[in-house]
Amino acid sequence: xxxxxxxxxxxxxxxxxxxxxxxxxxxxxxxxxxxxxxxxxxxxxxxxxxxxxxxxxxxxxxxxxxxxxxxxxxxxxxxxxxxxxxxxxxxxxxxxxxxxxxxxxxxxxxxxxxxxxxxxxxxxxxxxxxxxxxxxxxxxxxxxxxxxxxxxxxxxxxxxxxxxx
Amino acid sequence: xxxxxxxxxxxxxxxxxxxxxxxxxxxxxxxxxxxxxxxxxxxxxxxxxxxxxxxxxxxxxxxxxxxxxxxxxxxxxxxxxxxxxxxxxxxxxxxxxxxxxxxxxxxxxxxxxxx
Numbered sequence: 001x002x003x004x005x006x007x008x009x010x011x012x013x014x015x016x017x018x019x020x021x022x023x024x025x026x027x028x029x030x031x032x033x034x035x036x037x038x039x040x041x042x043x044x045x046x047x048x049x050x051x052x053x054x055x056x057x058x059x060x061x062x063x064x065x066x067x068x069x070x071x072x073x074x075x076x077x078x079x080x081x082x083x084x085x086x087x088x089x090x091x092x093x094x095x096x097x098x099x100x101x102x103x104x105x106x107x108x109x110x111x112x113x114x115x116x117x118x119x120x121x122x123x124x125x126x127x128x129x130x131x132x133x134x135x136x137x138x139x140x141x142x143x144x145x146x147x148x149x150x151x152x153x154x155x156x157x158x159x160x161x162x163x164x165x
Numbered sequence: 166x167x168x169x170x171x172x173x174x175x176x177x178x179x180x181x182x183x184x185x186x187x188x189x190x191x192x193x194x195x196x197x198x199x200x201x202x203x204x205x206x207x208x209x210x211x212x213x214x215x216x217x218x219x220x221x222x223x224x225x226x227x228x229x230x231x232x233x234x235x236x237x238x239x240x241x242x243x244x245x246x247x248x249x250x251x252x253x254x255x256x257x258x259x260x261x262x263x264x265x266x267x268x269x270x271x272x273x274x275x276x277x278x279x280x
Binding site: 003023024025027028029030031092163164 | 188190191208209210211212231232233236
C-alpha cells in the first residue's frame with residue numbers, strides 16, 4: 001500500500017504518522033471519530049444557539065446567567081470533542097485538507113466565532129445582572145447572538161462543503 | 166462583518182480546486198464509463214478506497230467506497246492488489262478529467278456494488 005503525500009513538510013509528517021495511518025486503515029476508527037465530531041457539534045452549536053435565542057428574546061422568563069452556566073459549559077465540552085476528533089480526521093489527509101478552500105474558510109469562521117464569544121463575555125455579559133430575566137437584552141448582546149448563530153451555521157456549512165469541494 | 170465575508174470569499178476564490186471525492190453530484194452520471202485495466206496502486210482507506218487503474222493511454226484515479234462498506238460486501242483488502250486486472254463501471258469527475266467514481270468493480274470475476 002503506497003501513500004505518498006505531497007506538500008509542506010509538517011503536513012507530510014503528520015499524514016505519515018502512525019495515528020494518520022490508523023485513521024485511514026482501521027476499519028471502524030474513522031467512522032467512530034466522525035460520530036464524536038457530530039456529537040461534539042451537537043453539544044457546541046446546540047448549546048450556543050439555545051443561549052443565543054434567549055439573548056434574542058425567546059423564553060425571557062429563563063435567567064440568562066444560569067442558562068450561560070448550564071448551556072455554555074456543554075458547548076465547551078462539545079468544542080473539546082470537536083477539536084480532538086477534527087484533529088484526528090485532519091491528520092488522515094493533512095496535505096489535502098490544508099489545500100481545501102472550504103477547510104480554510106471553516107478555520108477562519110471558527111476563529112471569528114471564538115472572538116465573537118470572547119467579546120460577548122468581555123463586554124455585554126458583564127452587566128448580565130441588570131437584564132437577567134424578563135427585560136430586553138442590550139443591543140450588543142443581540143448582535144453577538146445573531147453573529148454567533150450565523151457563524152456557527154456557516155462553520156457547519158463549510159464542514160459539509162469540504163467533503164464536496 | 167462585511168469585511169470578514171469579503172476576506173473569506175477572497176480566500177475561497179484564491180485557492181484552486183482541491184481533491185475531494187465524497188458526494189456523487191460532482192460526477193457526471195450521464196456519461197457512464199466502463200473501464201478495464203491494471204491496478205497500479207490501491208488504497209483500502211478512509212474516507213474512500215481507491216485504485217489507480219491503468220488503461221491503454223491513461224491512468225485513472227478511481228474512487229471506490231469506504232473500506233467498511235467494501236468489507237461488508239465481501240470486497241476484502243487483499244483483493245485490491247497492484248498488478249491485478251480490474252473492471253470498473255462509473256462516472257467521470259466533472260472537474261478532474263483523471264478521476265472516476267466507481268458504481269461497481271469487478272475483480273477475479275466477482276462484482277461488488279460500491280454505492
